Amino acid sequence: MKKLPLTLTVLLILIILTISYSMELKKFYQNMYMVRGVDAMPSPENKGFMSNAYGILTKEGWIVIDSLSTPELSKEFLTLLQKEKKAPVKYLIITHYHPDHWYGASTFKEAGAVVIAHKNLNKFYNSPEAKMTLEASNQRFGGIYKNVRLIPADIEIESQKDLKVGQYEISIIPTNPAHTDNDIVIFVKNENILFAGDLVYLNRIPFAGDRGSSVKNWLKVLKDLEKLNPKIILGGHNEPMDKKAIEFTYNYLSYTRDTVKKLKDEGKGLDEIKAYINQSSPCKNYVMYDVFNDANVYKIFNDLDLEDFQ
Ligand SMILES: [Zn+2]
Numbered sequence: 001m002k003k004l005p006l007t008l009t010v011l012l013i014l015i016i017l018t019i020s021y022s023m024e025l026k027k028f029y030q031n032m033y034m035v036r037g038v039d040a041m042p043s044p045e046n047k048g049f050m051s052n053a054y055g056i057l058t059k060e061g062w063i064v065i066d067s068l069s070t071p072e073l074s075k076e077f078l079t080l081l082q083k084e085k086k087a088p089v090k091y092l093i094i095t096h097y098h099p100d101h102w103y104g105a106s107t108f109k110e111a112g113a114v115v116i117a118h119k120n121l122n123k124f125y126n127s128p129e130a131k132m133t134l135e136a137s138n139q140r141f142g143g144i145y146k147n148v149r150l151i152p153a154d155i156e157i158e159s160q161k162d163l164k165v166g167q168y169e170i171s172i173i174p175t176n177p178a179h180t181d182n183d184i185v186i187f188v189k190n191e192n193i194l195f196a197g198d199l200v201y202l203n204r205i206p207f208a209g210d211r212g213s214s215v216k217n218w219l220k221v222l223k224d225l226e227k228l229n230p231k232i233i234l235g236g237h238n239e240p241m242d243k244k245a246i247e248f249t250y251n252y253l254s255y256t257r258d259t260v261k262k263l264k265d266e267g268k269g270l271d272e273i274k275a276y277i278n279q280s281s282p283c284k285n286y287v288m289y290d291v292f293n294d295a296n297v298y299k300i301f302n303d304l305d306l307e308d309f310q
Pocket of ligand 1: 096098179198236
């Protein structure tokens with residue numbers, strides 16, 4: 001058989017690496033670990049591994065933050081944590097109800113974890129929409145959610161809750177509405193480390209198109225997060241970040257909101273505004289712009305209508 005030219009071989013290897021996935025546990029700080037999903041929409045190829053999840057090893061056991069997209073992925077994550085240190089999972093904290101953060105929760109529930117999430121996640125869980133969304137998403141993304149079992153929170157967050165787990169003092173802070181109507185962030189007070197869910201990004205466009213989102217309030221929340229002065233910020237979709245990421249996210253959201261508002265006040269329609277922003281946005285080369293920006297503009301455009309009546 002003829003040997004493949006070197007460039008073609010390299011290309012093939014690259015293609016295989018991008019379509020398949022491997023989950024690797026990385027230590028990013030003393031006693032703190034993460035797995036890093038790919039930057040893409042969920043697909044049968046990436047099996048829904050397109051978000052991060054975190055483990056904090058305390059003297060009482062693990063605290064897990066976010067549960068990935070499926071029970072298959074969360075089992076793999078739990079196995080990696082137990083290989084690092086065999087210890088019970090005390091808590092699973094879910095930053096918000098999106099599938100890539102919530103749908104893997106059953107694994108940790110079965111392992112005995114107490115599940116913590118915003119009160120509005122339970123409200124959603126108790127509505128018929130929770131099941132309908134799961135079924136629709138399963139259809140849309142090639143059946144990857146077929147084994148998902150939805151899990152409600154055991155402890156509902158409505159106002160700030162402080163917990164001491166082993167050597168760590170943590171605050172669980174509701175920040176809704178921002179990315180969704182059920183966002184919470186987790187701040188490890190004695191280490192100044194912030195787990196920000198999908199509220200903070202670096203060089204990647206956030207999704208602001210959820211029907212419960214509020215960009216207006218998200219901008220305020222980012223100012224509050226800045227005041228916490230975190231030394232490391234862990235998000236749902238980036239490598240570990242620092243405070244520059246808060247600024248990046250703020251700049252994208254405020255540029256988009258201000259531009260939509262200005263053009264709308266001038267009487268421009270949605271399609272014209274989308275076209276203008278897609279021409280001139282300083283953010284158009286960042287990851288996920290093509291996937292999320294139009295949806296974000298649409299949501300901001302409609303929210304401005306509602307604000308006019310407030
Ligand atoms: Zn999200």
